[in-house]
Amino acid sequence: MEKLLREKTAHIVNNLYGINFSDLDITVNQTSKEFVGDFTVVIFPFVKIARKKPEEIGKEIGDALQKEIPEIDSYNVVKGFVNFKLKNEFWNNFLLNASSENYFSLPSTHKKIMVEYAGPNTNKPLHLGHIRNIFIGYSVSEILKAAGNEVVKVNIYNDRGIHICKSMLAYEKYSNNETPKSKGIKGDHLVGDFYVKFDQELKIQIAGLMLKGMSEEEAKKNAPLNIEVKEMLLKWEAGDAEVRARWEMMNGWVYEGFEETYQLIGCDFNKHYKESDTYLLGKNIVEEGLSKNVFYKRPDGAVCVDLTSDGLDEKVLMRSDGTSVYITQDLGTADLRYQDFEPDQMIYTVANEQDYHFKVLKLVTQKLGKKYADGINHLSYGMVDLPTGRMKSREGTVVDADDLIEEMIRTAKEQTLALGKTENFSEAEAEKLYYELGMGALKFFILKVDPRKRMIFNPEESIDFHGFTGPFIQYTYARIQSVKRKAGNNFKSSTPVVKANDSELQLLMQLYLYTNTIKEAAMNLDPALLANHIYFIAKSFNSFYAENSITQAETEELKNFRLLLSDLTGSVIKRGMKLLGIEVPERM
RNA sequence: GGUCCGGUAGCUCAGGGGAUAGAGCAACAGCCUUCUAAGCUGUGGGUCAUUGGUUCGAUUCCAAUCCGGAUCACCA
Structure with missing residues (x-):
């Protein structure tokens, strides 16, 4: 009805006053409750051109619309507003139509949209931030479906890297080989406890070294735990059997814990991606970019892309030692996802602290001429803060x-x-x-x-x-x-x-x-x-x-x-x- | 410092060119012998951060300023 009112009004106004308005130039609102009517056409925009009083124009439009739209019962003009009241039949018919089975199934858009949400790290349990992410991602997916789109829901696990090794190392050093079962707690919580333990022990080591006269920076660098955890990461990357086995075991616990929480929340996914599976794929993209001369190699060996002409900076895509950074694996993941599902759009439900990252991701894929680049869309949501400010895991203020x-x-x-x-x-x-x-x-x-x-x-x-x-x-x-x-x-x-x-x-x-x-x-x-x-x-x-x-x-x-x-x-x-x-x- | 986001009632939030700026919570006053009172009705509460501009009209758009937050890693 609003659309109809807009179209007809535009038509009438154009004929009457010799202007050229499209239906989008016409404002139609719900009539505000202190006046009689259902919908209201705002006529101020025509006043100047028609060189008539608003009341006069209102009457002309009102008469014309009443003639053209049979559902209109009556109208009244107040200042620059024409309020239309619809007939009982209109509402009666609506009630009947809407009560029929397929009134609410909207026509297909023939679009396939991928929505990524959740995206937890596998070193600690989910918190309130994830909750907002999951609620939004799930709901947006369902809304997109209801609006006629095909939707693919995907998750991404940040399951490798130095932070994952921290909980593994702490487990190796400070556990009695307990398991979620033996302790009677969820696996993600157990692993999270060791992640916290790592931080606590590290702090003690650093404090000890500083007492011996080291600067804070030196102490951090020389703390045995920090050295060991780096060694563990190298072992992981080299495929060390023992490290990989512990990694599989602990991540397995975490996934079980997450699965339980997902079920409680009532969300679901068509596919879970893991960064351990995709970070290497990113390196192929880096090669591709080099061969297309979109990227370049700095003298120190790091591969970079220059985004200064787009208002951003020079961005490193691969470290000088050939290992991949955060953006590298996202390039790989995007490519894999497109191969898997060929979505028209990829929506990333990620907090707004990563706005910059997604600008870079989109720009880089565009520069590479990727088919999916324009469809990359960052659903950037605000973070959940406490009255005291940001939640901090180290200060124990995270809401589990x-x-x-x-x-x-x-x-x-x-x-x-x-x-x-x-x-x-x-x-x-x-x-x-x-x-x-x-x-x-x-x-x-x-x-x-x-x-x-x-x-x-x-x-x-x-x-x-x-x-x-x-x-x-x-x-x-x-x-x-x-x-x-x-x-x-x-x-x-x-x-x-x-x-x-x-x-x-x-x-x-x-x-x-x-x-x-x-x-x-x-x-x-x-x-x-x-x-x-x-x-x-x-x-x-x-x-x-x-x-x-x-x-x-x-x-x-x-x-x-x-x-x-x-x-x-x-x-x-x-x-x-x-x-x-x-x-x-x-x-x- | 550059870039981005935000500032609306005591609190949590809607409204994002149109009529006298709205909800909920909190406060106060009514409404259960009638379909569920986790409800309904009413009262009080506002310099829409500030200052300029754009126009018939600005809380809404633009600019500047102030305040808060995020970001600008060979971290993820």
């Missing part, structure tokens, strides 16, 4: 993912029990509900914020279950299901001819705008748009619910209409929340 999830579920349980909501639930049903509510609260808390912005999480304040939250929406859904049960699930999709009241219209409008939001969320890679919209739908429903009786409506026809409206609201909420990765309960 498993702990946080557990706490959310526990809080959900407490609050639900306090309200006595689960008195006639079976044990399994109740546990499922606590899980859905706890995760719903957490996911919504994260996803309602614009991904691009940094956000603050205060561990002192528990995440809310009231107001603009996941549980509020889940509650709304459960309420709707309850009403439907009370009505014996007995309502027909026959043509309702009902003059909707204000709260019904408000709800219909929100439901009507839903598919727009999906398209916009997909275009902007922004689940927050969807989260906000679902909240408005739930809020509109609750107002409607408070003001109107559904099962006791004055007439059968009205009852049927309201049941149909409630049912549609429920299905849109369920559908939308699914795209955020949030389940909705039938009862709560």
